[in-house]
Amino acid sequence: GAVVSQHPSWVICKSGTSVKIECRSLDFQATTMFWYRQFPKQSLMLMATSNEGSKATYEQGVEKDKFLINHASLTLSTLTVTSAHPEDSSFYICSASQGTGGGVADTQYFGPGTRLTVL
Amino acid sequence: AQSVAQPEDQVNVAEGNPLTVKCTYSVSGNPYLFWYVQYPNRGLQFLLKYITGDNLVKGSYGFEAEFNKSQTSFHLKKPSALVSDSALYFCAVSFLDRGSTLGRLYFGRGTQLTVWP
Numbered sequence: 001g002a003v004v005s006q007h008p009s010w011v012i013c014k015s016g017t018s019v020k021i022e023c024r025s026l027d028f029q030a031t032t033m034f035w036y037r038q039f040p041k042q043s044l045m046l047m048a049t050s051n052e053g054s055k056a057t058y059e060q061g062v063e064k065d066k067f068l069i070n071h072a073s074l075t076l077s078t079l080t081v082t083s084a085h086p087e088d089s090s091f092y093i094c095s096a097s098q099g100t101g102g103g104v105a106d107t108q109y110f111g112p113g114t115r116l117t118v119l
Numbered sequence: 120a121q122s123v124a125q126p127e128d129q130v131n132v133a134e135g136n137p138l139t140v141k142c143t144y145s146v147s148g149n150p151y152l153f154w155y156v157q158y159p160n161r162g163l164q165f166l167l168k169y170i171t172g173d174n175l176v177k178g179s180y181g182f183e184a185e186f187n188k189s190q191t192s193f194h195l196k197k198p199s200a201l202v203s204d205s206a207l208y209f210c211a212v213s214f215l216d217r218g219s220t221l222g223r224l225y226f227g228r229g230t231q232l233t234v235w236p
Contacts, residue, residue, distance in 0.1 A: 002165075004162070006162070032222055034223075034224075042228070042229075043209065043226045043227065043228045043229050044163075044209070044226050046223065046224075049222075049223065091160075093162050093163070095162075095163075097222050099222075103222055104151055104213050104214060104215045104222055105151045105168075105170045105213065106222050107153070107165055107168060108153075108165075108222070108224060109165060110155070110162035110163040110164070110165075111162050112161050112162045113160065113161060113162045115160065
């Protein structure tokens with residue numbers, strides 16, 4: 001149980017285009033999902049917290065208009081990188097919180113990640 | 120400020136030997152501690168967590184961790200390492216802080232574990 005999928009697993013796009021990444025909780029409902037970015041050999045950087053039915057909460061320094069997050073259902077959150085540039089190339093990972101609605105002790109289950117390369 | 124420290128970037132052990140991956144934390148309030156493992160180009164897999172109760176927590180793949188409140192530590196251990204345990208290990212902490220996102224995890228920098236045959 002507690003499986004989270006991401007699609008696509010990798011994507012290559014041209015500079016200036018937009019890319020959408022999907023995150024799905026396959027066998028549980030997730031009120032809260034998180035989006036992370038990871039650079040090579042580094043830890044995860046939280047980008048934003050996605051709550052079903054409400055606006056995402058972005059971390060300081062993350063551009064809201066560039067990284068659009070939608071959490072339309074209890075099993076799906078999407079991250080859209082708008083007008084992508086080479087510096088947006090990274091490994092993007094989502095997680096879904098299983099518990100009593102994003103509680104402090106809930107376990108986050110992570111997707112397999114999406115490798116984005118912007119040419 | 121809240122933080123998680125993994126003092127070792129790299130841990131090397133021989134197969135069959137016990138392994139320890141260290142983690143210390145600093146938070147205001149009660150900590151909720153997690154260990155995750157990451158294989159190359161993959162997401163993180165949940166290993167175990169400590170919420171309350173018994174200080175020794177047992178998790179997946181034979182791993183366990185001991186919560187030590189006085190030393191603010193949550194070291195990951197395994198009695199007998201396998202080559203397949205070689206991966207990147209992350210310690211993380213969550214805590215009740217009304218000023219931040221509920222359920223947010225604060226991660227350590229990660230420790231690369233290498234188990235040689």
